[in-house]
Amino acid sequence: MPAAEEVKSSWADEVELEGGSLPPSTEVLENGQKIITEYKYNEDDKKIKIVRTYKIEKRIVSKSIALRKTWKKFGEASGDKPGPNPATTIVTEDVYMQYITSKEEDNKQEDDGIDKLKALGDKNAVKCRTCNGDHWTTKCPWKDTMLVGGKMPDEKKLSAVTGAGEAGKQGGSKYVPPSMRDGAAKRTDGSNMAKRDDSYCAIRIANLSESTTESDLEELVKQFGPLQKLYLAKDKMTGMCKGFAYIHFKFRNDAAQAIARLNGHGYDHLILSVDWSRPMPNSNP
Amino acid sequence: MKPIILQGHERAITQIKYNREGDLLFSSSKDNKPNVWFSLNGERLGTFNGHQGAVWCIDVDWTSTRFMSGAGDNSCKIWDCETGKELCTISSASSVRTCLFSYSANMAVYTTDKAMKQPCEMFIIDTRIVDDSSSGQQPIFRIPISGPRISSILWDSLDEGIITGHENGELIAWDLKSGKQINRVKDHDGLVNDMQWNKNRTMFVTASKDHTAKLFDAKDLLLLKTYKTERPVNSASISPIMDHVVVGGGQDAMDVTTTSARVGKFDSRFFHMVFEEEFGRVKGHFGPINSVAFHPDGKSYSSGGEDGFVRVHTFDSSYFEYNFDY
Known part of the structure; x- marks a missing residue:
């Protein structure tokens, strides 16, 4: 990782120096870090400075492992200095494990639940708290607009008007608590909700x-x-x-x-x- | 996680293997120099120079003192692990496809390809003393394989038996006292690329060209679980601490140039060992993965690909906290 460093001489001096050889590479050990500074010419013949920072870690290992750590390098690696050789060992950017949740299946199961409830003929079993529609509140198409404080969509008015009529009907149909409903066992008020809320x-x-x-x-x-x-x-x-x-x-x-x-x-x-x-x-x- | 890339090979990786403690990671490729690395920081310890052809298989004994490699130059070599010096060369009639030390490393097995009018053969050799004279030594057993060639191998029940995986998907268990077959199953439809033990050697996982990895009981070669993917599977490994199986594979090497990395499915895939369900993927290689291996402590794993790189991944805490929903 290249890092900024204070310039010791003026740039003019550096230009003068450039004709000569590159500054020697340095290794500095300080508070648990090893900083290696190297100078090189890049493809455009410009002088570049490479600063690498290593963290030094101490670990307690078994004797056999510790012994192996002291083995001399051999073969192609015989010329390498102690520590990883940047030519053969590269630390790359972060990669993440992509977790595959069974989200698709969850959705399917929920839909099944709705279908089953609908099949029971209980029309108002599923009712949106926001717009009184025929779906779960979380799936309300007006969810965002309502909460942002924008205007209520026209449909809401409509349903509000019809709502009065429906309310009478609703009284007739027996209320089924969510926990007793058919799909209740399958549905978990699980991570889905929590994640979304967050x-x-x-x-x-x-x-x-x-x-x-x-x-x-x-x-x-x-x-x-x-x-x-x-x-x-x-x-x-x-x-x-x-x-x-x-x-x-x-x-x-x-x-x-x-x-x-x-x-x-x-x-x-x-x-x-x-x-x-x-x-x-x-x-x- | 930040993977460490080990860039010591010029051609496709053929196999990677940890030693027993997991501090060393061995890798071989189709170039002719197997490498050994410190798995913790990716520092290269050395290369084993001497082969003339593609190195197909490698193994290290349990004390990490001797290293064995089999190559396409019709030879199998045993090396000193510490110095990288060649201890002996065993020549064969055709290229060596698999090689393996037994658990005690008193014996080793290697198999040769059916090629150049030579049959596929399995050799069991004595490796108690390895020096120059070992080259001419008679093998303990020399078993010609008449059917499809052996493509992968495991020592069974410590040193008493051998399990071989074949080109046609067959698995055969051999008894070493008699040199006879004792069991034979055919649960795969394609070449068995790789077989790896679980930690206590009661089960092993096979990786096959028929797009599946399968878990077998070692005692009677009973098929226990199947892990399905959409591409040929080149290698599979069982986590020593979790009920997880990592599977590596991808498009066949010969079709790679015509597929993009995204559709090539070159990710390592993590399956739950019991539920046979995939729960995670790790991207990174831009060619098929040829070999995967779990670190013996289960906290990291490595993969070697057709792209010539070995990637050493150390798991994040999220991996250990991940709970499989069921």
Whole structure:
């Protein structure tokens, strides 16, 4: 990983030096880290500096393993220095295990449940709390629009009008508690819901400046409403802000408001970009 | 997880193997130099120089003192693990496809291909003392295989038997006292590429060209479980600590140029051992995976691919926290 370093001589001196040989490579051992600095010419004959940082770890192992660790390198590797040779050993970027949930099956089972309930002739067994439609509340097509505080769709009015008529009918049909319904055993109020809820009111703020702290961020967003969780991405080594943060509001319309107000808002010499937080890539297969 | 890429080979990886403690990782490829690496940091310990052809199979004994390799140059070599020096060369009539030390490493087995008018044969040799004279030594057993050739092999019940996997998908159990077949099953429809034990050697998993990996009971070769994929399976390994099986494979090497990495399905796939259901995938290789192996502590695994790279993956905590929904 290349890192910035203070320049000891002026650039003019460096240009002068360039005609000569490259500075020797150095190895520095400090607080559990080994820093190797090398100089090279790249394809364009420009001098480049390569700084590699290794973390030194100590482990306690059995005698036989420790003994093997002291073996001399042989064959093609005989010329290698102790430690991994960057020519043969490369650490790559993160990869994630993609978990395959049985989501598709879950959905199918739920649909089965609805079909079964419908088949029973119990028309109002499934009723949306938002628009009184013939579906679960979580699957309501108006779900988003309602919560953002926008206008209610026309259908809602319609159903509200007809709702009065239906209410009479509803009284006639016997109420079945959810736990007693046919599909109840199959349905789990499981991870699906929890996951959705979590990212439901979450927004992502990007293009934050390096010096942003959690308290700065809190000050910035708490004007919009109560928060549930606040996460500011920070560099492991330096503790500086990585430039983005996730905010979980208690209420979705607070979050929507925050997006509307903060997106494009100038903050600490940078222009923020704010949007809904998308679910983690490894949570959807 | 941040995989470590081991880039020591110039051609496709043929097999990777950990030693018993898991601190060393051996790899062989179609170039002629098997490599050995420290599995923890990916540091290369050395290369075993001396073969003239593609190295098909490797094995290391339980004390990690001797290393064996079989190659397409019609030879099987035994090496000193510490120095990388060749201890002996055993020449054969055709290329050596599989080789394996027995559990005690007092014996070793290697098999040759049916090629150049030579039959497929299985040789069992004494490896208690290995030096220059071992080259001319008579094998303990020399068993000609009349049917389809052997493509993978395992020692069974410590040192008393051998299980061979064949080109047509057959598995045969051999008794070494008599040198006779004692059991024979045919549950696969295609070449058995690889066989690997579980930790206590009661079951083993096979990987076959017929797009499946299967779990067998070692005692009577009873088929227990089947793990189905859409592509040929080249290798499968059982986790020593979890009920998981990792399966590696992909499009046939010869069809790779006509498929993109995305549809080639070059990911390692994780199956639940009991429920036979796939629950996770790890991407990374841009060619089919030829060999996979779990670290003996179960906390990391490696895969070697047709692309010539070995990738050492150390699992994140999410892997250990993952619970299979059932």
